Amino acid sequence: MIGRFAPSPTGPLHFGSLIAALASYCEAKTQGGKWLVRIEDLDKPREVAGAADHILKTLETFGFEWDGEVIYQSHRNPLYQEALNQLQAASMIYNCDCSRKEIADSADHGIDGLIYPGICRHKEAIRTPSASRVIVDSKPIFFTDAIQGSIEQTLAQDVGDFVLKRADGLYAYQLAVVVDDFEQGVTHILRGADLLNSSPRQIYLQQLLHYPTPEYAHIPIANNANNEKLSKQTLAPAIDGSQASTVLKQALAFLGQDPPMDLVQCNPTEILQWAKQHWDIKKIPHQQSIVLS
Ligand SMILES: [Zn+2]
The missing domain is CATH 3.40.50.620 (HUPs)
Incomplete structure (x- = not known):
């Protein structure tokens, strides 16, 4: 433990x-x-x-x-980059050059800010600098919290593809x-x-x-x-x-x-x-x- x-x-x-x-x-x-x-x-x-x-x-x-x-x-940046590379190799991340305004114009509010609508998932040319986002799916995630009980969340619906490395080079809290x-x-x-x-x-x-x-x-x-x-x-x-x-x-x-x-x-x-x-x-x-x- x-x-x-x-x-x-x-x-x-x-x-x-x-x-x-x-x-x-x-x-x-x-x-x-x-x-x-x-x-x-x-x-x-x-x-x-x-x-x-x-x-x-x-x-x-x-x-x-x-x-x-x-x-x-x-x-510990090298460790975070290694994990990012692993996700890249599995084709689970993509670059995103959306501005805050572009996202705000097309996104709904979710449980933690705007639900990213996947604008850059299939975009051909991405401006630099860009952020890295992980692709999420619609399979619900369940876990049992020892204090709060059963928790369920569907990332595609509640959060959207989320940032793992920001355009300014900072690794996101969720990844680290x-x-x-x-x-x-x-x-x-x-x-x-x-x-x-x-x-x-x-x-x-x-x-x-x-x-x-x-x-x-x-x-x-x-x-x-x-x-x-x-x-x-x-x-x-x-x-x-x-x-x-x-x-x-x-x-x-x-x-x-x-x-x-x-x-x-x-x-x-x-x-x-x-x-x-x-x-x-x-x-x-x-x-x-x-x-x-
Ligand atoms: Zn984008």
């Missing part, structure tokens, strides 16, 4: 990312597994200088210990995450439910690349009083290392684990010890989001 926590270094850790770290850590550690940390820093323009180091230091302050070395996606999880031997993916809609795309890529499909569990995301996901954009406050015990207890309560009142008297390492001993994934609320009170 190998789990992982994969933050993007776009700012300091906030409560929303802490619950994903805590839940993935407990789920892996209670089963005697490994817990990996991967920094998802593909999108360099969005990265905040020093944020990756700050995240790792905060994890340490909160008592987390990861297994092995921290992986940085920005160092699938390659990394496979390369790192990840067997259990536990993350926020905002990524639930991405899982069928990732399962589809695993199938095309002949990778095994891991187990999935999507925890509810933490929303602020305006029912917006905690994030840098919604000005979520950084979690406070000097209040680590209180924040960890709040995170365990958010995850339905019923921590006792006096747990806040313990240090972070002791709290994580308690969390591992009492962890029960079945107690996590079967919701996609919860407003923080």
Whole structure:
């Protein structure tokens, strides 16, 4: 069993990312597994200088210990290109030079932005630079999420052919995450439910690349009083290392684990010890989001 926590270094850790770290850590550690940390820093323009180091230091302050070395996606382009070449050899990708406007003029809205209508699938001459898209089909993708239950999605109808490498050369999140999880031997993916809609795309890529499909569990995301996901954009406050015990207890309560009142008297390492001993994934609320009170 190998789990992982994969933050993007776009700012300091906030409560929303802490619950994903805590839940993935407990789920892996209670089963005697490994817990990996991967920094998802593909999108360099969005990265905040020093944020990756700050995240790792905060994890340490909160008592987390990861297994092995921290992986940085920005160092792994050759692996992503190799996977892209494999899909190219299988004739599963094509180049696309559509502008945003061209797509917007002819596409409907799907579950995650516009459904790409396949404009460039059969186009003869493609301008450069161009993006690479993977060809999807109409066969429904099913999986059972350990928290959210049965999930079904039909990529052709809900998403359309999606981008694996952007015209500016950046590898897409969907490709990188699938390659990394496979390369790192990840067997259990536990993350926020905002990524639930991405899982069928990732399962589809695993199938095309002949990778095994891991187990999935999507925890509810933490929303602020305006029912917006905690994030840098919604000005979520950084979690406070000097209040680590209180924040960890709040995170365990958010995850339905019923921590006792006096747990806040313990240090972070002791709290994580308690969390591992009492962890029960079945107690996590079967919701996609919860407003923080
Ligand atoms: Zn196109």
